[in-house]
Amino acid sequence: MTIDQKQDEIIQDFELFDDWMEKYEYIIQLGKDLPMIHEQYKTDENLIKGCQSRVWLHADYKDGKLFFTADSDALITKGLVSMVVQVLSEHTPQEIADANIYFVNKIGLQSHLSPTRSNGLLSMLKQMKMYSVAYLSKTLQ
């Protein structure tokens, strides 16, 4: 599946929800369910410090693709983080560098991408893009 196909699937899933409570229940459940990151990677080095909640991000590069794992100390952020990880993981650095993440806005959680909210999600997205650009320049060498 392409990055956009994955995003469209998430948007479709969210259309099934009648109200915000169901939506949040789903996001919170995602946050709880997913084993996100190996404890060994939950280091200060991998910490993206937001003002409100913290996000840890780790990237592996295998067979020309990037694999992300991440975690957050706030559940709603963690649920969103897990969706972003699912969308961008297992893609080439070029695909990730080119990706436009639109699903967060479409499912009505745009406030999480507002710089004033500074909850780590936006910084995590930036960090993922930076990883992809870093690997891209490596592969081009």
Next chain:
Amino acid sequence: MFNDTVSISAGLDIQKIREDFPILQTTVFGHPLVYFDNAATTQKPLTVLNAMDEYYKEYNSNVHRGVHFLSQKATDAFEVARRKVQAYINAKHEHEVIITKGTTESINLVASSFGKRFIKPGDSIIISGMEHHSNIVPWQIMCEDRGATLKVIPINSKGELLMDEFDALLDDTVKLVAVTFVSNALGTVNPVKEIIEKAHAFDIPVLIDAAQAIQHIGIDVQFLDVDFLAFSGHKMYGPTGVGVLYGKEKWLNEMPPYQGGGEMIKNVSFEKSTYNILPYKFEAGTPNVTEVIGLGVAIDYINDIGLDTIREREHGLINYTISGLQTIDELRFIGEAKERASAVSFLVGNHHPFDVGEILDKQGIAVRTGHHCTQPLMDLFGIPGTVRASFAFYNTEEEIDKLVKGVKKAVMLLG
């Protein structure tokens, strides 16, 4: 015991008062707005909004320098507002009331100008463990600049200052004590009168950060004998961008100007400039005229209701909140000082305050989450932050019931 709405109305017609604040009729996500973020900023009554509008529509003009009619009218309105501030805090002289951008600028002004004049290497400044970043960082900058040390009064687990420790910190090296009247994160009311008396026994001047007190507690600077008092207009039903630094004449006269520019000078030549008298020496540049006028009207509004009535009403609201939130098993209060005002801070189970705040927001309830610009204080409690509900007299018991229900819903959702 707090169910009787009459007993905590403090004789106010709350519904009528709410009509004075247009924003309180707003709906958020389909719910009537419940605004519990008053410690961050309070809402503004119509009289304030109208007065500011009127200035721009009818007599917008620069103050203090024009000979023309409008400038005179604007200057009069501006100076009337200064005198309202003077009366509100019972300052001896109106020139002891310096208009600033807000509490932060007021504190920075003292840190910079007092620092330059009075602080030498080896000196020290005392602050407390519950200060807002704006009453920490300006002193750190100044201490670094002057080679001085910052000392901190510790607090107990309830969020109260350890006054014995304060006594132990007072010595000849201390040149200023700067503490908050009311903690923005915990709602603790500090014994500022006692702090000032103790510091004065060593001839040490005291700055009180009154950002969270000025709208809740009557402050008489002469009774307190405080040397500097800093507060903001926007936390007392006035506009943003205006604040006050009260300073005793004897200190302000000794201190060099904070910023240079128009208004603050007597004579300027390329060789040397001489400075204007108080308060203008500290008011470089065109001031926020409309905001100052708005602040004056906000003070009128507070005076019309009466600070004693406000205090009684808000006390009732805080007690009602505490008794309501206490019914939630997993909830724990952060800060349980005996004397408190303004705010109730709490955490629920192990849930991140951000999650709780977001679910409350979806129900139209505005609270503040996070460290409240008091990171050292949060570190002391070993927490990332709290959920803070902070009150104004226009809040209602029904709104508090919604908060309690909203927190229960958050607990249910977050599991």
